Amino acid sequence: MMAMNPLRRISLRLAGALAAGLLLPLRAFAAWNKEAFQSRTAADALKGLGVAASSDSKDIVIEAPQIAENGQVVPVEVTSQLPNTKSIAVVIEKNPFPLAAKFEFGDGALPYIKVNVKMGESSFVRVVAEAGGRFYTASKEVKVTIGGCGG
């Protein structure tokens, strides 16, 4: 193919860029909740999220392994059956920074999330969901052990 004329080359590159999503409008994000994420205790993290009080609820289903062979990758799957759940936060009580993630669901999104988290040691994984202007919570213990030949 003889040298591509510059115009054609530019238009090809534009098409490629569009496909790769580079030309999408730059997405703005709300400020990262520094206070909550940098809290060193679960209680402070919840305060940082504006959670004054929360009641235990069986309508928050946490699927997580009882024993994780190592703390680098611990899959946590959360489903909220509370009507019009607005957000789900995942707090790992014994982590140096307990708040791991918080997701806000607009209409069209189910209150469900699956994410792999890191755990420094065996700990309770606590979930706080906001629904109908009130906060609900549930937790599950995950034990972290040494796997493999530990050598």
Next chain:
Amino acid sequence: MNRFAVLVVVLALGVSRADAQDTKKEIEKYQKMIADSSPVELFELQGETLWKKRQGPSNVSLKRCDLGLGAGELKGAYALLPRHFKDADRVMDLETRLLHCMVTLQGRSREEATKRVFGNADTPSEIEYLSAYIAGESRGTPMAPGSAHPKEAAAYELGRKLFFYRAGPWDFSCASCHGEEGKRIRMQDLPILSTPAAARPVVATWPAYRVSNSEFKTMQWRINDCYRQMRMPEPNYASDLTVAITTYLSVTGRGEPYRGPGTKR
């Protein structure tokens, strides 16, 4: 060096003596959950890029590398390895064959091509990416490593002897750990690799991504790291010895449809 010990604290006190059986069930549930959400696809994608990338003094890609089914043919090629290659008159596993193509097609020196064959979580090695991609192209194909050619039969026989050969200051052979039913090191179950039933699922899922250190591992690494823990000197990369062991394991586990690259602990 032991990243586990640094990051992971075992709950020393207050753990009720979990019955070993349900501990094992829980670990299996954990392994299934991590396999579902594994980033191993990313390694296959990067491997495809490297397969097509022009490299070396000859400035060509690996697309003309013959993995046994003809130049550039990838579909199902991995499942037929290790096998004998006429051009080199040698039995080769995937990594040995890739190295051969890097040297013969791309004109790279063996020394340069093997400078960094085992990567890490930050920068995986070229051959790890390539292994992920090429292995992925055999998904669904039953493993059928070479065994008819005299050199293939010899490699199998040598591999079998090596599997049971005890050496080094700790007198270990592969069979010391992979020789008896239902045994484990720490929480790690040890398949009896000398029997088809145990070898098949292993052979069908290597090479693999390891979640514990976010690293992609190949068979050459697996053999290398076993010998390290057996307190032996280091095996030469892609040597006849390593290919013989892989031949023995692959032939023992043949017939299983390949379903890797896998995701392991």
Next chain:
Amino acid sequence: MADPMKIRATMKGDLADVRVLMVHPMETGQRKDASGNVVPLHFIQQLSVRVNGRLMIEGQISQAVARNPVFSFRLKGVKAGDSLEIAWLDNRGERSQSVASIA
């Protein structure tokens, strides 16, 4: 890496199962690299999920999320062919955006 994000979105009945794989080291600032010096804090802080440009999910995460993060979401009221866009921003201001159509 070739593709910093890999999205798979498929309709299951009237729900869309979304799975996204992000390439990111998610450094905690506690780890030392091979030559022994500390690898600084480097992690994705925010991500967003949009369908046909409309915001569906906004997430804020920390370094406690595992390396090469994998997220799963479920969406309703969407159909095959809709354009699904996922974007993230990390603590160094680096960004990534990717688009996939729902299968």
Next chain:
Amino acid sequence: MKKAFKLYIAATLAACSSAPVSERPVVSEAELFEVQAVLKRDFHARGSAALSRLEPDAVQQACNLHGDGPPEALAKALEAQQFAAIGFPAGSLIGDWKRGQRIAQSGRGLQWSDGPKDVAGGSCYNCHQLSPQEVSHGTLGPSLLGFGKLRGNSPEMQKYTYGRIYNSKAYNLCSQMPRLGHSGTLTEQQIKDLVAYLLDAESPVNK
């Protein structure tokens, strides 16, 4: 006590017989030399792991030649030779069980990845259960839970435990347990600390 002690030894020997393996090839002496030649050709030294480690000794030669089941006379002769080389320290063989626990947990020692400053461990938890608290233990070796509580810590039992750790092949020629003292992995004091971890009433193993 003497008779019970002997009975105990016989029982343990049976339990620690070499691992039953399947499809193990019968190899001639010539074939062993071929394998050794391949090892010398396809290995290289790295860190503390020198090529000399590939030189087989009489024990390895006997176990490799006879598929871990050497003839009685040969086994007894080699076991006696290994036993004679143990060199038991005088006095009490019970050290500090707290140090012993760390040694039992550590997988370091003689690997090319171990640095000169790394202290060697016994890798005991890789293969054995010892204290009830440690869930992550191996099962290649028998459980040693309550080892001292069951057997007491008579001088004979201290000597047996010390010798078994120092060189397990002195008691059962083709045992899979490494010769931790004989191979230079653990020091005399480290083995005494492991003996304490197994026999001391205060050790969690015996709680």
